Amino acid sequence: MIAQAVIERLWAFVQQDDETSEAPSARWQRLMTAAQTGDKRAYASFLKEAAAFIRVIARRYHRDAGAIEDVVQETLLTLHRIRETYEPGRPVEPWVGAVAKARAIDALRARTRRAAIETETTDATQDVADTATAADAQHETRAEIAAALAALPAGQRAAVRMLKIEELSLAEAAVQSGQSVPALKSLLHRAMLSLRVALTGGRDA
Numbered sequence: 001m002i003a004q005a006v007i008e009r010l011w012a013f014v015q016q017d018d019e020t021s022e023a024p025s026a027r028w029q030r031l032m033t034a035a036q037t038g039d040k041r042a043y044a045s046f047l048k049e050a051a052a053f054i055r056v057i058a059r060r061y062h063r064d065a066g067a068i069e070d071v072v073q074e075t076l077l078t079l080h081r082i083r084e085t086y087e088p089g090r091p092v093e094p095w096v097g098a099v100a101k102a103r104a105i106d107a108l109r110a111r112t113r114r115a116a117i118e119t120e121t122t123d124a125t126q127d128v129a130d131t132a133t134a135a136d137a138q139h140e141t142r143a144e145i146a147a148a149l150a151a152l153p154a155g156q157r158a159a160v161r162m163l164k165i166e167e168l169s170l171a172e173a174a175v176q177s178g179q180s181v182p183a184l185k186s187l188l189h190r191a192m193l194s195l196r197v198a199l200t201g202g203r204d205a
Contacts, residue, residue: 025091025092025093028046028049028050028092029088029089029091029092030042031043031045031046031049032083032086032088032092033088033089036083036084036086036088043083047079047080050075050076050079050096051072051076053093053096053097053100054071054072054075054076054096054100055068055069055072057097057100057101057104058071058072058075058100058103058104060104061101061104061105061107061108062104062107062108067107067111070107071100071103071104071107074103074106074107075096075099075103078102078103079096079099082099144198145195147198148194148195148198149195151194151198152191152194152195155179155187156187156188156190156191156194157191158177158187159173159177159179159187159188159191160188160191160192160195162176162177162184163184163188164188170184170185
C-alpha cells in the first residue's frame with residue numbers, strides 16, 4: 001500500500017490552489033462516485049489529479065521520462081476501462097496505486113523483451129552478413145582459380161583437369177591423352193607452379 005505520507009505530500013502539490021479543506025482521500029472518493037453517475041467535470045478532475053499520483057509511482061520503476069509518461073497513460077486508460085468496478089465509499093488511492101504498479105511492471109517486462117529481441121536480431125543479422133561475406137569470398141576464389149586455369153597452356157590445363165579434377169591415375173591419363181607418364185608429371189608440375197604464382201602472387205601458399 002502507498003504510504004500515507006506520500007499521498008499527503010502529493011495532494012499538497014496537486015491541490016495547492018484548492019481552497020477547500022476536504023481530505024484528499026474523501027475528495028477522490030467523492031470525485032469517483034460523481035464520475036460514475038456521469039459527472040464529466042468530476043471525472044476530468046479525478047484523472048488530472050490521479051495522473052500526478054501515478055507519475056510518482058512510475059518513477060519508482062523507470063527513470064526515462066518517456067517510459068514514465070507511457071505508464072501514466074496506460075494506467076489512466078486502464079482506470080477508464082475498469083472505472084465501473086470502483087465501489088463507492090472505498091479508498092481510491094490503493095486501487096489506483098495497484099493499477100499503476102501493475103502497468104509500471106508491465107512496461108519493465110516489455111522493455112526487457114524488446115532488448116532480448118533486438119539482441120537476437122542483431123546476432124542473426126551479423127550471422128547472415130558473415131555467411132554472405134564468406135560466400136562472396138568463396139565465389140571470388142573460384143573465379144580466380146577458373147581464370148588462372150584458363151590462362152594455362154592447353155597441355156598443362158589438360159593435365160590438371162585429368163589428374164586433379166577428374167582424379168585419373170597417371171596410367172589412365174596417359175592412355176587418354178596419348179602422353180607418356182613422365183610428360184604428364186612434367187606438365188602437371190609446371191601447371192601447379194603457374195597456378196601458385198597466379199593465385200598467391202609468388203608467395204608461399
